[in-house]
Amino acid sequence: xxxxxxxxxxxxxxxxxxxxxxxxxxxxxxxxxxxxxxxxxxxxxxxxxxxxxxxxxxxxxxxxxxxxxxxxxxxxxxxxxxxxxxxxxxxxxxxxxxxxxxxxxxxxxxxxxxxxxxxxxxxxxxxxxxxxxxxxxxxxxxxxxxxxxxxxxxxxxxxxxxxxxxxxxxxxxxxxxxxxxxxxxxxxxxxxxxxxxxxxx
Numbered sequence: 364x365x366x367x368x369x370x371x372x373x374x375x376x377x378x379x380x381x382x383x384x385x386x387x388x389x390x391x392x393x394x395x396x397x398x399x400x401x402x403x404x405x406x407x408x409x410x411x412x413x414x415x416x417x418x419x420x421x422x423x424x425x426x427x428x429x430x431x432x433x434x435x436x437x438x439x440x441x442x443x444x445x446x447x448x449x450x451x452x453x454x455x456x457x458x459x460x461x462x463x464x465x466x467x468x469x470x471x472x473x474x475x476x477x478x479x480x481x482x483x484x485x486x487x488x489x490x491x492x493x494x495x496x497x498x499x500x501x502x503x504x505x506x507x508x509x510x511x512x513x514x515x516x517x518x519x520x521x522x523x524x525x526x527x528x529x530x531x532x533x534x535x536x537x538x539x540x541x542x543x544x545x546x547x548x549x550x551x552x553x554x555x556x557x558x559x560x561x562x563x564x
Contacts, residue, residue: 398449399439407435448508453562461561468554473520480521483538496540497526500533500548502556509563516555523551 410431415424443449452458486492504510514525514533522538535551 397451398446399443401449401451401453402439402443402446403435406438407431410435446508448506458562461558465558465562468558469516472553476520476522494539495537497534497536498540498547500535500551502531502533504556504559504563506563509559513552513555513559517551
């Protein structure tokens with residue numbers, strides 16, 4: 364029994380059986396100190412945004428800030444290598460401006476998508492309201508972080524979910540496919556791509 368298990372694992376490891384391991388491309392070089400600083404700042408700001416309350420005392424706020432700073436430095440040390448595109452250059456005022464607009468657009472698109480899903484759920488005949496399927500859309504975004512943010516934005520918008528990213532193509536599960544698939548990219552991406560270009564250009 365043990366020998367058969369070992370043989371099975373070896374077959375999977377070296378591709379000499381019914382199991383084959385997909386070749387994974389090497390990870391790009393990380394951004395070094397700049398990437399570490401970027402992840403630290405983002406993690407710390409997220410911590411502060413989550414714990415802050417107008418009614419907090421100064422002592423409590425100071426304690427949370429100190430803990431948040433320590434946690435952010437540790438988390439950044441463990442994760443910045445896996446974000447090769449992270450860099451302090453994204454704190455440029457122009458990029459921050461584009462990101463703020465993107466965040467506003469994202470909230471608006473999420474509200475619209477929620478209302479649309481509510482309309483679908485309340486439709487008496489769901490067979491007519493639902494037309495699910497998977498579509499392929501193309502993006503002009505090049506950095507991996509930009510594609511990641513676009514894919515997550517699409518997933519967080521009710522009615523669509525990013526299933527896979529291959530190069531510049533995204534495969535999206537859509538709850539109601541449009542009649543003309545040529546318009547699918549513009550409908551699904553909305554204005555996300557436009558403002559993300561400003562952030563990552």
